[in-house]
Amino acid sequence: xxxxxxxxxxxxxxxxxxxxxxxxxxxxxxxxxxxxxxxxxxxxxxxxxxxxxxxxxxxxxxxxxxxxxxxxxxxxxxxxxxxxxxxxxxxxxxxxxxxxxxxxxxxxxxxxxxxxxxxxxxxxxxxxxxxxxxxxxxxxxxxxxxxxxxxxxxxxxxxxxxxxxxxxxxxxxxxxxxxxxxxxxxxxxxxxxxxxxxxxxxxxxxxxxxxxxxxxxxxxxxxxxxxxxxxxxxxxxxxxxxxxxxxxxxxxxxxxxxxxxxxxxxxxxxxxxxxxxxxxxxxxxxxxxxxxxxxxxxxxxxxxxxxxxxxxxxxxxxxxxxxxxxxxxxxxxxxxxxxxxxxxxxxxxxxxxxxxxxxxxxxxxxxxxxxxxxxxxxxxxxxxxxxxxxxxxxxxxxxxxxxxxxxxxxxxxxxxxxxxxxxxxxxxxxxxxxxxxxxxxxxxxxxxxxxxxxxxxxxxxxxxxxxxxxxxxxxxxxxxxxxxxxxxxxxxxxxxxxxxxxxxxxxxxxxxxxxxxxxxxxxxxxxxxxxxxxxxxxxxxxxxxxxxxxxxxxxxxxxxxxxxxxxxxxxxxxxxxxxxxxxxxxxxxxxxxxxxxxxxxxxxxxxxxxxxxxxxxxxxxxxxxxxxxxxxxxxxxxxxxxxxxxxxxxxxxxxxxxxxxxxxxxxxxxxxxxx
Numbered sequence: 001x002x003x004x005x006x007x008x009x010x011x012x013x014x015x016x017x018x019x020x021x022x023x024x025x026x027x028x029x030x031x032x033x034x035x036x037x038x039x040x041x042x043x044x045x046x047x048x049x050x051x052x053x054x055x056x057x058x059x060x061x062x063x064x065x066x067x068x069x070x071x072x073x074x075x076x077x078x079x080x081x082x083x084x085x086x087x088x089x090x091x092x093x094x095x096x097x098x099x100x101x102x103x104x105x106x107x108x109x110x111x112x113x114x115x116x117x118x119x120x121x122x123x124x125x126x127x128x129x130x131x132x133x134x135x136x137x138x139x140x141x142x143x144x145x146x147x148x149x150x151x152x153x154x155x156x157x158x159x160x161x162x163x164x165x166x167x168x169x170x171x172x173x174x175x176x177x178x179x180x181x182x183x184x185x186x187x188x189x190x191x192x193x194x195x196x197x198x199x200x201x202x203x204x205x206x207x208x209x210x211x212x213x214x215x216x217x218x219x220x221x222x223x224x225x226x227x228x229x230x231x232x233x234x235x236x237x238x239x240x241x242x243x244x245x246x247x248x249x250x251x252x253x254x255x256x257x258x259x260x261x262x263x264x265x266x267x268x269x270x271x272x273x274x275x276x277x278x279x280x281x282x283x284x285x286x287x288x289x290x291x292x293x294x295x296x297x298x299x300x301x302x303x304x305x306x307x308x309x310x311x312x313x314x315x316x317x318x319x320x321x322x323x324x325x326x327x328x329x330x331x332x333x334x335x336x337x338x339x340x341x342x343x344x345x346x347x348x349x350x351x352x353x354x355x356x357x358x359x360x361x362x363x364x365x366x367x368x369x370x371x372x373x374x375x376x377x378x379x380x381x382x383x384x385x386x387x388x389x390x391x392x393x394x395x396x397x398x399x400x401x402x403x404x405x406x407x408x409x410x411x412x413x414x415x416x417x418x419x420x421x422x423x424x425x426x427x428x429x430x431x432x433x434x435x436x437x438x439x440x441x442x443x444x445x446x447x448x449x450x451x452x453x454x455x456x457x458x459x460x461x462x463x464x465x466x467x468x469x470x471x472x473x474x475x476x477x478x479x480x481x482x483x484x485x486x487x488x489x490x491x492x493x494x495x496x497x498x499x500x501x502x503x504x505x506x507x508x509x510x511x512x513x514x515x516x517x518x519x520x521x522x523x524x525x526x527x528x529x530x531x532x533x534x535x536x537x538x539x540x541x542x543x544x545x546x547x548x549x550x551x552x553x554x555x556x557x558x559x560x561x562x563x564x565x566x567x568x569x570x571x572x573x574x575x576x577x578x579x580x581x582x583x584x585x586x587x588x589x590x591x592x593x594x595x596x597x598x599x600x601x602x603x604x605x606x607x608x609x610x611x612x613x614x615x616x617x618x619x620x621x622x623x624x625x626x627x628x629x630x631x632x633x634x635x636x637x638x639x640x641x642x643x644x645x646x647x648x649x650x651x652x653x654x655x656x657x658x659x660x661x662x663x664x665x666x667x668x669x670x671x672x673x674x675x
Contacts, residue, residue, distance in 0.1 A: 010047040010068050020053055021096015021111060030199075031216070034094050040215040041086070042199040042281065043192060044069060048083040049090075052099070052109040061106035075278070082282055086203070177213040177235040177259075178202040179221050181252065182242040193277055194243055195219060197252065200281035201239055230259030250277045254284060329356045336382060343390035350382035350399035357615075358402060369615050376403045376611070394423025398432050405610040406619055407602035407647035410654055412436060427457065434466050440648060441626035441659025443474050468507055473627050478511055505533040506573040509542055513549055514580050514629045521546035534573070539563050541574055545581040557585040564594065575620055583630045592638050599625075601645040622646060626661055634667045643669060 015027035024033040030046045032039045041049065047069040052060055066075050069083075084107060088099050100108045178201045183190030202215045213233050221229040230238055241254040249271050256266035272280050329352040336349035353375045383399035397419030401412045413436055419429040430453050437446035450470035454463040468478045482504050508530065513521035525531050525546050534542045541563045548556035564578035575598050582591035598620035604610035624630060625642065633639055643649045652658050652673055662670035 008068065009071060010050045012043060012046055012050070015050055018053060020049075021091075021094060023090075023094055023096065025049065025053065029216075032090055032094075038214070038216065039090065040199060040202075040219075041090075042083075042196050042203070044079070044196065044278070045083045045086045048080075049087050052087070052107060056097075056109045056111055059102050059106050059108045064106065070278075079278060079282070174236045175211040175213055175234060176205060176237045176239065177218040177221075177229060177233045178205070178215065179226055179229055179238060179240045180219050181240070181254075182223070182226075184242050185245040187245070189277075190243060190245075193250075193280065194241075196281045197241070197243075197284055198239075200285040204285040230257070230262065235259045245274060248274055250274055250280055252280055252284060326356060329353055341389060343386040343393045343396070346382045346386035346389065347393070347396045347399060350379040350386065350396060351402070353379035353382065354399055354402040369612065372615050373611070379403050392422050394419035394421070394426040394429050397422065398426070398428045401432055401436075405602065405604075405607065405614040407604070407610045407613070408607070409436065409440060409647055409651035413655075427453065427460075427462070431462055431466060434470070435621075438469060438473065439622040440651060440657075441623070441661060442657060443470070443623075443626070443660050446470060447474055465503075468504075469623070472507065472511055472515065473623055475515060475628060477515075479508060482508055502533045502536070502573065505530050506577070509534060509546075509577065510580070513546060513577075514584060514627075518550050522550055537570055537574065539570075539574075541570075541577060541581075545577060548585055549581070552585075557587060560585060561587055561590050564590070572620065576624055579620070579624055580627075580629055583633050586632070588632060588636060591633060592636070592642075595625075595633075595642050599642050599646050602647055603645055619646065622648060626659055631661070631665060634661060634665060634669065637668055639667070640669050640672070 010027075012027045012030065017024060017026045017028075019025070020032075022034055025031075025046075026033065027046055027050050030041045030043060032041060048065055051065055051068040062080055065080060066072060070079075084099065084101075087109075091097050091099055095112070097109060097111045100110065102108055178198045180191075181194035181197045183194050198219060199215055202212055202218070205212050213235060218229070218233060221232065226240060229235065229240075236259050238257040238259050239254065240257060241252055244251045244253075250273070252270045254268050254270065255264045257263065258265050270280060270283055272283065332349045332352035336345045339345040357372045357375045357379070379399055380403050383396040383403075386393060386396040386399075397415045401415040401419075404412045404415065406412075413433070416429055416433045416436065419426060420433065423429065430449060434446045434449050434453065437443075437449070447470040450463075450466040454467035457463045464481065468481055471478050471481075509521060509524060512524045521542075525534075525543050531543065541560070544556065544559045544563055548560045560578070560581050564574075564582060570578075575594070579591060579594055579598065582588075582594060599622070600613075600617040600619060602610060602613050602617070602619065604613055622643075625633065625639075640649065643652075648659075649669065649672075658670065658673045661667070662673060
């Protein structure tokens with residue numbers, strides 16, 4: 001490969017130090033120094049910075065950067081964009097230079113005139129940035145993929161800690177050190193990759209409430225020296241890992257270690273093809289950007305006992321993908337015992353107890369009814385205690401909503417509204433009210449809320465799920481969100497393809513079959529990966545539905561009816577697809593028979609009776625009763641019984657908030673509400 005003089009490969013070890021604005025750039029040590037403040041850059045970021053600085057004032061094309069910094073290898077846009085973004089953050093923090101994007105050409109680094117450079121640069125202060133618990137969201141996605149809804153909480157807005165909060169270590173932040181990942185195979189680039197991962201993680205965590213120990217110190221602990229890292233660095237937590245290369249793949253094992261007990265509390269594995277090894281640091285950093293436990297109130301107190309943080313992590317993450325709900329509940333209960341006067345600890349206890357009740361049948365633990373009753377009481381007691389400790393903390397109200405029978409729509413809405421008054425930015429409160437409104441047929445109101453939530457948290461899975469449902473149920477396209485849109489790009493670094501997760505694949509089918517053009521669903525089902533995901537249960541419901549919706553032949557519709565006859569024992573996705581398909585194919589008698597199964601009677605003269613009904617049955621999301629594609633169902637007089645037995649008719653009357661379809665459809669239920 002021939003290099004032009006200006007595009008010679010950047011060899012950091014042999015690059016001389018240089019000044020850039022108020023910074024001294026030291027390529028050999030990857031340091032950017034401003035006074036007494038030092039930032040350590042990733043090797044690739046430093047290479048790009050050197051390449052641009054060599055030609056400051058000139059436009060450097062992306063191809064030229066690839067030649068200089070990646071040796072001409074094929075590189076995705078994300079890798080370059082990440083380096084550019086990191087250099088821009090350096091510029092914004094210290095000033096003295098700027099980095100301009102020249103559309104469709106490249107980049108130009110320009111140095112400010114001396115008069116424009118501040119005489120003294122203040123070291124950048126960590127920004128309090130709230131990161132999201134990705135492991136919770138991943139658990140939610142995996143459970144949803146099996147057909148269940150997981151409504152985990154996400155952080156409320158920062159606020160002062162409650163007066164009675166236990167402060168085990170006052171005035172001291174929790175510290176975390178990222179150690180160099182150890183390569184377990186021989187390769188000149190292996191240690192470079194291990195160090196890049198550590199630097200990316202440290203950089204990612206800089207803007208959290210953790211104190212991140214300087215990589216210049218933590219990267220000194222290698223091999224046997226790692227055993228003394230926690231003590232030597234005075235770290236509450238360590239992030240460590242190792243790299244393997246097997247079968248054409250790079251496998252990276254990552255661990256979060258409790259530095260006080262030397263025990264692993266989180267472990268995960270990441271894999272990429274060897275050719276994509278350079279993307280591994282981004283993949284793990286993107287994961288960690290959502291993993292910080294410093295949410296919900298942990299980052300509201302500098303005095304949290306590290307045991308609480310460790311317990312929180314254990315409660316919400318196991319083995320990367322498997323979630324032990326009962327174990328999580330037990331750990332959350334232990335956290336509440338550690339901090340009996342802490343509102344967050346009590347709320348976490350309440351959530352996990354409530355989730356165990358809600359998830360009981362699905363995760364197969366078979367909790368008896370009396371045990372569920374006890375868990376409900378335990379969850380509500382913890383939530384009420386949290387409210388007592390901190391009346392301005394809204395999330396406990398979401399626990400109370402979760403522990404209220406589904407039939408009592410107005411009671412649940414009242415709890416959620418009260419929670420949002422206390423904490424307007426509480427994401428769990430927003431998510432639950434969005435879902436309640438969706439399943440009450442109030443798509444317009446819930447859609448506005450879902451879009452707002454998604455705009456504020458575009459890299460979280462739950463807001464993504466809510467906005468997909470909101471758009472889909474209002475007839476808006478969602479495919480780009482799942483496959484190739486902004487979200488897919490942002491998550492590409494995690495190696496995550498949503499279209500390969502059953503819940504998202506089912507949404508692709510829902511759009512193609514019930515919102516798309518004839519034949520769209522058949523085209524989708526020709527993708528073997530999609531077909532395998534959707535038809536894991538062995539019955540080709542999706543394939544037969546796609547054909548029947550396209551041909552409208554009676555024989556094809558009969559096949560769908562036959563496939564759906566035993567759907568009460570199938571996954572939630574299959575039930576939903578069968579329900580929509582039967583209505584779309586004009587098989588209303590079969591659709592109402594299925595409705596009797598998926599929308600069982602929730603009525604009861606007392607809260608206790610309604611609670612027993614809740615424990616005994618599982619109800620499909622009611623939103624499918626109100627989408628445009630099931631309009632024929634609503635025109636039938638039998639529809640009234642469906643919405644009455646799940647409490648919606650009573651809710652609409654009492655709340656004076658009729659469903660959206662009543663504005664466009666003159667159906668018996670709407671006439672009843674207007675009378």
